[in-house]
Amino acid sequence: MTPPAGLAPPSSDTLVASLLQMQNRDGGWGYSQHASWTETTSLAILALHAWRTSEGQCRRAGNWLMNLVRADGGVAPNRAVQHSTWVTALALLVREVTGLGPSEGSLLNWLLSTRNVDSEWWYRFRNFVRGVSAPGTTHAWSWYPGTAAWVFPTAASLAALKYPTSRPAETQGRIRLGEEYLRIRVCRDGGWNHGSSRALGYDADSYPETTGAALVGLRGASAAWITRGVERAQAYWSSCPSSYALSWLELGLLAHGINPDPPSTPPDLRNPMEVALALIAMAARRGVPVLWARG
Amino acid sequence: MGSRVGLSRRQWAPAALASLAACRQASAPLSRPRVLISRALVYDDSLYSIVRRMLEELRPPVAGKRVLLKPNLVEFDPSTSINTHPLFVHAVLEGFLALGASSVRIAEGPGHRRITMDLAESAGYFGLVPRFDELFIDLNLDDCSRVELVKPLSLLQELFVPNTVLSADIVVSLPKLKTHHWATATLSMKNLFGIVPGAVYGWPKNILHWAGIAESIVDLYKLLPNCFAIVDGIDGMEGNGPIQGTRTFAGVIIAGSHLPAVDATACRVMGIDPLKVPYLTLTSPSRQLEEEAIQQVGEPVRAVAKEFSLLPPFQHMRWKPA
Numbered sequence: 032m033t034p035p036a037g038l039a040p041p042s043s044d045t046l047v048a049s050l051l052q053m054q055n056r057d058g059g060w061g062y063s064q065h066a067s068w069t070e071t072t073s074l075a076i077l078a079l080h081a082w083r084t085s086e087g088q089c090r091r092a093g094n095w096l097m098n099l100v101r102a103d104g105g106v107a108p109n110r111a112v113q114h115s116t117w118v119t120a121l122a123l124l125v126r127e128v129t130g131l132g133p134s135e136g137s138l139l140n141w142l143l144s145t146r147n148v149d150s151e152w153w154y155r156f157r158n159f160v161r162g163v164s165a166p167g168t169t170h171a172w173s174w175y176p177g178t179a180a181w182v183f184p185t186a187a188s189l190a191a192l193k194y195p196t197s198r199p200a201e202t203q204g205r206i207r208l209g210e211e212y213l214r215i216r217v218c219r220d221g222g223w224n225h226g227s228s229r230a231l232g233y234d235a236d237s238y239p240e241t242t243g244a245a246l247v248g249l250r251g252a253s254a255a256w257i258t259r260g261v262e263r264a265q266a267y268w269s270s271c272p273s274s275y276a277l278s279w280l281e282l283g284l285l286a287h288g289i290n291p292d293p294p295s296t297p298p299d300l301r302n303p304m305e306v307a308l309a310l311i312a313m314a315a316r317r318g319v320p321v322l323w324a325r326g
Numbered sequence: 327m328g329s330r331v332g333l334s335r336r337q338w339a340p341a342a343l344a345s346l347a348a349c350r351q352a353s354a355p356l357s358r359p360r361v362l363i364s365r366a367l368v369y370d371d372s373l374y375s376i377v378r379r380m381l382e383e384l385r386p387p388v389a390g391k392r393v394l395l396k397p398n399l400v401e402f403d404p405s406t407s408i409n410t411h412p413l414f415v416h417a418v419l420e421g422f423l424a425l426g427a428s429s430v431r432i433a434e435g436p437g438h439r440r441i442t443m444d445l446a447e448s449a450g451y452f453g454l455v456p457r458f459d460e461l462f463i464d465l466n467l468d469d470c471s472r473v474e475l476v477k478p479l480s481l482l483q484e485l486f487v488p489n490t491v492l493s494a495d496i497v498v499s500l501p502k503l504k505t506h507h508w509a510t511a512t513l514s515m516k517n518l519f520g521i522v523p524g525a526v527y528g529w530p531k532n533i534l535h536w537a538g539i540a541e542s543i544v545d546l547y548k549l550l551p552n553c554f555a556i557v558d559g560i561d562g563m564e565g566n567g568p569i570q571g572t573r574t575f576a577g578v579i580i581a582g583s584h585l586p587a588v589d590a591t592a593c594r595v596m597g598i599d600p601l602k603v604p605y606l607t608l609t610s611p612s613r614q615l616e617e618e619a620i621q622q623v624g625e626p627v628r629a630v631a632k633e634f635s636l637l638p639p640f641q642h643m644r645w646k647p648a
Contacts, residue, residue: 061469062525063467063468068467070525109526111472112470112472113472116528175526178528184528233570238439273444275440275444
C-alpha cells in the first residue's frame with residue numbers, strides 16, 4: 032500500500048477493497064495475514080461501516096466477535112486467549128456504532144466493573160507503608176486484568192463510554208475518573224506516552240500515537256491541559272512518519288475540531304489495522320466520525 | 327457464548343515442547359559454561375569477521391536449525407545507544423548462516439511503542455539489513471499459544487507465547503549492554519521480555535512487573551529450551567537506562583550459550599556485581615555466577631571492564647576487579 036512519492040494517497044475505494052481482501056475466512060481480521068484478533072476486527076468493522084459498505088462482511092465479523100465473549104461478559108483478544116481484556120472497549124464501540132457484535136449490557140458491565148490494580152486502596156496503602164512513591168492514578172483501565180492503568184486502554188474505554196449521548200450517572204463517574212487519569216499522566220511536553228510520564232524522578236516525553244488516542248478519549252472535555260495536548264498533536268502532525276500514529280493524531284485533532292492538512296507524503300500502510308485506521312480517519316475528515324457520535 | 331482454546335495441531339507441538347523445556351534445571355550446567363569476550367571498536371564491516379570468528383570459536387549447534395534472532399528495539403532515536411545496532415544484527419545473521427543454519431529470522435516485540443516496523447526503520451534496520459521486511463516478525467502481533475509454566479518463580483501460571491518463538495530451534499538474544507532502572511542491568515535474559523506479545527498483554531507488558539520482574543525474567547528463560555546470547559557492547563548505556571541513560575563506549579561483544587553466565591560476565595564488564603543482581607541469583611546458585619565457575623575466553627574481563635555509572639539505588643552493587 033505504498034504510494035509512489037509525490038502521488039495522491041490511495042483512495043477510500045482502494046483501501047476498502049484492500050481491507051476486504053484481507054478478511055479471514057472466519058470473518059475476522061488479523062494483524063497480519065494469520066489468525067483473527069479482536070482489535071483489528073473491531074477497527075475493520077468500524078472502517079467499513081464509516082464508508083457504508085460491505086454489510087455482509089461486517090455481519091460475519093460481528094458474529095466472529097460474539098464468539099469471543101467470555102463468561103465474565105468481557106471479550107478476549109483472540110481465540111487462543113481465555114481472558115477478557117481492554118479490547119472489550121472496542122467491542123462496545125462496535126456495538127454502539129453498528130449494532131453488531133456482543134450485546135451492550137454485558138460489555139458495559141465488564142467495562143464499568145473493571146479497575147486497575149494500582150488504584151485499589153490496599154495497593155496504595157502498601158506503598159504508603161513501604162515508603163514507595165508511586166505515580167498518581169485513579170480508577171482507569173488496564174491492558175490486561177490484574178495490572179495497572181495505561182493511556183491507550185483508558186482512551187479506548189472513554190471513547191466507548193462516551194459514544195451514546197446519554198449514560199447513567201455511574202458511567203459518567205467513570206468517565207470523569209478516566210479523564211482525570213489522563214490529566215495526571217500528561218507528559219512534560221503536553222502529550223501522552225504509554226502512561227509513564229515520570230519514572231524514578233525523570234520526566235519522559237510523549238509519543239504521537241498515544242497523544243492522538245488520548246485526545247480521542249478526551250473528546251467533549253475542555254481544559255488548559257487538553258489544549259496543550261492538542262498543540263502537542265499539531266506539532267507532531269507535520270513530522271510523523273508512521274501511518275498508525277498519523278491516523279490517531281488526525282482522529283485526535285478532529286475530535287477537538289481541528290482539521291489538519293493531509294500529509295504531503297502518505298506513509299506506508301503495513302497491515303489491516305493500519306488500513307482500517309486510515310479509513311476511519313479519512314471518514315472522520317469528511318464529517319463521518321465513527322469513534323464518536325456526531326453533533 | 328464461551329470461547330474455546332484455538333490451538334491447532336501444529337501449535338500444540340511447540341507449546342508442549344516449551345512446557346517440557348520449562349522443566350529443565352536452568353541452574354545446573356553440566357560443565358563450566360564458556361563465555362567469549364571480543365573487542366570491537368566500531369559499527370562497520372569489521373563486525374562481520376569478528377562475529378564470525380566468535381561463532382566459530384563457540385560453535386553453537388545450529389547446522390540445519392531454524393534460528394531466531396531477538397535484538398532489543400526500544401525507541402526511535404537513532405542517535406542514542408538505546409537499540410541493538412542493525413549492522414551488529416546483520417553480522418550475527420550472516421554468521422549463523424555461515425554455520426549452516428537452515429533459516430535465520432529476526433523478531434522483536436517492543437515494550438512501549440506499538441509501531442514496531444516504523445521503529446525498526448528509524449533505527450536503521452531497513453537500510454542495513456537486506457530483505458529486512460521479509461526476515462522480520464513483530465512478536466507483539468504474532469499468533470500465539472498458551473504455555474503453562476512449570477514451577478514458576480513469578481506469580482504467572484501461564485504465558486501466551488508467539489508461535490514464531492515456539493517453533494524456533496534456537497533463540498539468540500542480542501541485547502544492548504545497558505543499565506536498567508528496575509532490573510539493574512538489561513542483558514540477554516531481560517531482553518527476553520520482548521518475546522511476550524503486546525497484542526495479549528499490552529504496551530507495556532505490565533503483567534511481567536506485577537508478577538515480579540526478576541522472577542518473570544527467570545520464568546521466560548526457563549521457557550526456552552535452546553538459547554544463545556551475543557551482547558552488543560560496543561556502545562552501551564549507563565545511568566538511567568534502558569531509555570534515558572547516556573551513551574558510553576565499551577568496545578566489546580560478549581557471547582555464550584549459557585545466558586546467566588553471559589549476563590554475569592557482562593555485569594562485571596559494566597562494573598556491576600552479578601551476585602547482587604536478583605534475576606541472576608534467582609536463576610543460578612551464586613557459586614555458578616562466580617568468575618571461577620565460568621570458563622571465560624578471549625579478552626579477560628579486567629582488560630575490558632569499564633565502570634558504567636549507576637543510579638543511586640544501585641550503587642551498592644558496584645563490582646571492582648581484584
